[in-house]
Amino acid sequence: MAFNAEQVRQRALKMRRDIVDMITEAGSGHPGGSLSATDIMATLYFGEVLNYDANNLTWQERDRFILSKGHAAPVLYAALAQAGYFDRKELATLRKFGSRLQGHPDSRKLPGVEVSTGSLGQGISVATGLAAGLKLAAANGDSATDVDSSTDTDPSTGANSSKIPFVYALLGDGELQEGQVWEAAMFAAQQKLGNLIALIDNNNLQIDGELAEVNSPYSIEEKFKAFNWQVLTCKNGHDVEEIKAVLDEARERALKALAQGEPSSPAPTVIVFNTVKGKGVSFMENKADWHGVAPSKEQKTQALEELGA
Amino acid sequence: MAELKTDKTADQKIEKKATRAAYGETLIELLNEGIDVVAVDADLSGSTTTAKLAKVAPERHFNVGIAEQNMICVAAGLSLAGKTAFTGSFAVFGTGRAYDQIRNTVCYAQLNVKIAPTHAGISVCADGGSHQMVEDIALMRALPNMRVLVPADYPSAKAALRLAAQTSGPVYVRMGRSNVPIIYDDSSPVTTASTLNLGTARVVREGSDVTLVACGVEVDQALQAAELLAADGVSAEVIDAFSIKPLDEKTILESVRKTGAVVTCEEHSVIGGLGSAVAELLVEQPDASVLLRKPLQRIGVQDRFGTSGDFDELFAEFALDAQAIYNRVKQL
Numbered sequence: 001m002a003f004n005a006e007q008v009r010q011r012a013l014k015m016r017r018d019i020v021d022m023i024t025e026a027g028s029g030h031p032g033g034s035l036s037a038t039d040i041m042a043t044l045y046f047g048e049v050l051n052y053d054a055n056n057l058t059w060q061e062r063d064r065f066i067l068s069k070g071h072a073a074p075v076l077y078a079a080l081a082q083a084g085y086f087d088r089k090e091l092a093t094l095r096k097f098g099s100r101l102q103g104h105p106d107s108r109k110l111p112g113v114e115v116s117t118g119s120l121g122q123g124i125s126v127a128t129g130l131a132a133g134l135k136l137a138a139a140n141g142d143s144a145t146d147v148d149s150s151t152d153t154d155p156s157t158g159a160n161s162s163k164i165p166f167v168y169a170l171l172g173d174g175e176l177q178e179g180q181v182w183e184a185a186m187f188a189a190q191q192k193l194g195n196l197i198a199l200i201d202n203n204n205l206q207i208d209g210e211l212a213e214v215n216s217p218y219s220i221e222e223k224f225k226a227f228n229w230q231v232l233t234c235k236n237g238h239d240v241e242e243i244k245a246v247l248d249e250a251r252e253r254a255l256k257a258l259a260q261g262e263p264s265s266p267a268p269t270v271i272v273f274n275t276v277k278g279k280g281v282s283f284m285e286n287k288a289d290w291h292g293v294a295p296s297k298e299q300k301t302q303a304l305e306e307l308g309a
Numbered sequence: 310m311a312e313l314k315t316d317k318t319a320d321q322k323i324e325k326k327a328t329r330a331a332y333g334e335t336l337i338e339l340l341n342e343g344i345d346v347v348a349v350d351a352d353l354s355g356s357t358t359t360a361k362l363a364k365v366a367p368e369r370h371f372n373v374g375i376a377e378q379n380m381i382c383v384a385a386g387l388s389l390a391g392k393t394a395f396t397g398s399f400a401v402f403g404t405g406r407a408y409d410q411i412r413n414t415v416c417y418a419q420l421n422v423k424i425a426p427t428h429a430g431i432s433v434c435a436d437g438g439s440h441q442m443v444e445d446i447a448l449m450r451a452l453p454n455m456r457v458l459v460p461a462d463y464p465s466a467k468a469a470l471r472l473a474a475q476t477s478g479p480v481y482v483r484m485g486r487s488n489v490p491i492i493y494d495d496s497s498p499v500t501t502a503s504t505l506n507l508g509t510a511r512v513v514r515e516g517s518d519v520t521l522v523a524c525g526v527e528v529d530q531a532l533q534a535a536e537l538l539a540a541d542g543v544s545a546e547v548i549d550a551f552s553i554k555p556l557d558e559k560t561i562l563e564s565v566r567k568t569g570a571v572v573t574c575e576e577h578s579v580i581g582g583l584g585s586a587v588a589e590l591l592v593e594q595p596d597a598s599v600l601l602r603k604p605l606q607r608i609g610v611q612d613r614f615g616t617s618g619d620f621d622e623l624f625a626e627f628a629l630d631a632q633a634i635y636n637r638v639k640q641l
Contacts, residue, residue: 064389107418115389115420119413125379126414129349129371129386129394136347136368137390180410183379191371 003048008240012042015078016280017307018091022074024300026095029103032290033172034075036203036237036275043243044168045079049251051165054084057111060137063165064114064130068123069172069201070104071292076113077101085112121178124198127169128188131196131268138164164258166251170199174206176217182227185268189228194258194266197250198229201237203277205288220272230254230269237273246271281306325488328525329427331466332484333361336395339474340366346474349384350397351377356486357397357427377402381410381422388421393474396422400429400483401442408448415479416454423473424449425482430576431615431623432487432526441615447581449481450554456507457554459483459575459583461528464493464502465551472507485576487620489526492549510557512564516546519603519638520564523574524550524583527608530624531574533631538638545638556586565591569602572637576629579609603641608634 015038023029044050044065051063067076074094081088086100093099100109104118114130117123175181188196200220208214217223221231230253234246250269257266277291278284281303284295295303336359339346346362349371354360363370371387373380377398384394396403403426404411415422426445433441449457458473458480460466466484473480492513493502505511513528514535523531528549535545546564550556565571571591573584584607594600610627624630628637 115385116414116418119409121378122382122410122414125382125410126386126389128379129383130389131386132371132383133347133387133390133392136387136392139368180376180378180382183373183376184382187373187376187379187383190374 001048003244005241005244008042008047008244011046011082012039012240013307014082015042015075017304017309018078018081018088019074020281020295020300020303020307022077022091022094023294024297025092026294028095028294029074030071030292031074031281031284031295032205032277032287033069033072033201033203035279035281035284036277037072037075037170037201038279039238039240040170040199040201040243040273041075041079043240043247045083047240047244047247049244049247050168052083054112061163061165064127064167066114066123066127066130066167066169067105067117068127068169069120069175070117070123072172073101073103073105076105080110080112083112086110120172120175121180124169124171125180125184127167127196127198128184128191128193131167131188131193132191134165134167135193135195164195166195166197166254168197168199170201173200173202173204173211173217173220176200176220177215185224185227185229188268192266193268194254196268197254198268198270200270200272201275202272203275205277205286205291207288207291209288224270228267230267232269232271234271234273237275238279243273324491326463326491327486327488328460328463328466328484329356329358329486331463331470332425332427333358335467335470336362337365339471340369344474345392346395347371347387347392348395348397349373349380349387351375351380351402353398356399359395359397377406378410381407382414384422385414385418385420394422395425395473398426399440399442400426400445401440402426404445404448405442412452416452419454419478421477423480423482425470425473425484427484428486429483430485430525431610431627431629432485432576432620433615434487434620434623435617437617438614443576443578443610443615444581445483446553446575446577446583447585450581450586452479454479455554456480456552457483458507458551459524459553460551461525461549462489462492464491465505465549468502468505469551472505476507483525485526487526490529492528492532505551508552508555508557510551510560511549512546512560513549514545514547516544516568518544518568519546519570519572519641520561520568521545521547521572521574521634522550522561522583522587523547524553525576527574527576527629530629530631531634534634534638537631537635541639543638550583553583553586556590558590561587561590562594565600569600570641571601572606572608572634574608574629574634577609579607579611582609584609606637606641608637
C-alpha cells in the first residue's frame, strides 16, 4: 500500500478526538504531549513506516516501537486501537480500575506495547539494548529473524541487514534532561546501532514551564552530533508529508549503512521534530499548563468542535 | 568460653574461593549448553568475572562503561530480543544506583533479566563504606516479581546462577568479593549444591537447642559458631537460607518448632534482609506466641555504614563473626 497523506491526516484527526475524549472520560492524563506527538505517531503507524502486524504479536521481524515518554500513553493507545490491536471502544476505560489502558503503558496488560514505560529516560535505553539484541540474533542466524543468506549480507556481522528489524523510540524533549538518555546515546553509537531510530517530540515545554527556562537541552541536534549520531530535523512535526519524508530518509540511510557494514560504521539516527504542545486544540496549544490536566466537559465539546467532530 | 580459631589453615587446609569466581565461568557453561545468555557489565567485568564470557563470546558481552542505569535497561532490551540477560557491576551500584530501572523496567514488565552483581556486603573490605552494600537484599526483596538468591560459597553461587538462567523473569543473585570456605561438595546428595532450588533452604548442620538461619558468607561463620557451641554442649542447627525470596518457610519452621530459639545471621543490614524475613514468618504463625521460647536474635549490620578494614577486623567490628554468633547464643 502506498503512502497516502490525506489518509494519514484523517487517522491523526481521529486520534486527536480519541485523545481528547479518553482523557476527559478518565478525568486525568496528559493531553499536551499526546497531541504534539499525534502526527508523528499517525505517520509511523499509518504512513507505511513501521512494519507491524496487529494479528501476529510475536512476529519476530516486526519493527519495535517504544514510547519512552510514557506519559503520552493516550497517543499510543489511540494509534494501537486504530491499528487493530484492540477495540477502539476500550479507549473509554483509560486509567480506570481493571483497564488494560493503564495511566502509563503496561506491556504485561496491553497488546502492542513492547515494554512498560513511564519512568523517563528508560525507554530509549531499553530500545538500545533491543536494537543490539536484534542485531545479535540476526548475526547468529536465529530462526527468530529468519535470515536469508542469499542477499545483502553484512560483512561485519554475517547478518542480512535488510532483515534486521528497526527499533523506534519516541522521547520528549524534557526527557533529555534525564542523564540515562545520554548514557544510552553514548552506548548506541559505540555499538553502531544503525537499526535504532530515536524520535524527539520537541514541543519546548515541560510541566514546570519552558525547557529553555527550566534546564535547557538545546541544541538537541548538536548534542546528538557530538554523541556521533546521525541527526535529522523535521521542521514541521505536524506536516505528515515532511514527517514521512524524514522517516523514510532515516531508514534508507540506515539500511544503506547497515548493508555496507564496516567500515562505514552505521550510526544510530535521531530525528528532532519541531512540534506544538497541545496541537489541534486552540486553548491547549503552547500551554505548559496542559501537560497533565484533563479538559472539562465544556472544554471537551469545544475541542471536539475544533477537531471537526 | 571457647576460643575461636580465626585461621584454621594452621591445622587444616580449607579450600576457599569467592562466590564471584562462579560468575563468568557459569555463563560460559550455560552458553555451551545452548542457553541464549548475554552479560551486560559496567566497566567492572574483570572484578565481576563476566570478562571471561567476553573472551569466548565477545558478541554476547556488552560493556556499557560506567553507566549502571543504562546497564539495567540495555539488559532489559536484550531480554526483549529473546536473550537471557545478566547484569553485573558491584552490588552497591548494580542495585542502588539503578533501583528505579530495576523496579520500573525489569520488575514491572517482568522481563528475563538477572540482577547479579558482586562485591556485596561488608566483605568488600578495604574499599570501605561507600562500596559495602548492606541494603541490597532489602531493596530487592521488596520488589514484586523479584526472586532473591544469596549463595554461601562458590558451588552454591554456580547453582544460583544456573537457577537464575533457568527461571523466567527477574532474579537477584548476591555475590561477594572475598574468598570464603567451600561448604558444598558433590560427594553426596546431602552435600551437593546442585539440588538447591528457588524456595529451598538447606540444613547444613543438624542440632536441637538453637537454630542459626544464615545466608551468604555468614553460613560459614554460623558453622564455626556451631563448633564453638558444641564444645560447650550446645547443639546448634545451621540452616543455609540460600533462597531469601521465596523463603523456605517449611524448613525454617520445622527447625524452630524443634529448637524454640532462632538467631539469624547475615552480612547485611538487620533492616529488611534475612532477619526481617524470618521475623515476619515467625510472628505470623498461628502458634507464634509459643513458637519461640527465647526472643529472636538478629546478627547483621546494626543500621550503620561499613568502613575500611580486613575481613577479620570487620567481621569482629560489626559483630558478624563466629565469636559474635556464639556470644549471642550464649546470652539467650
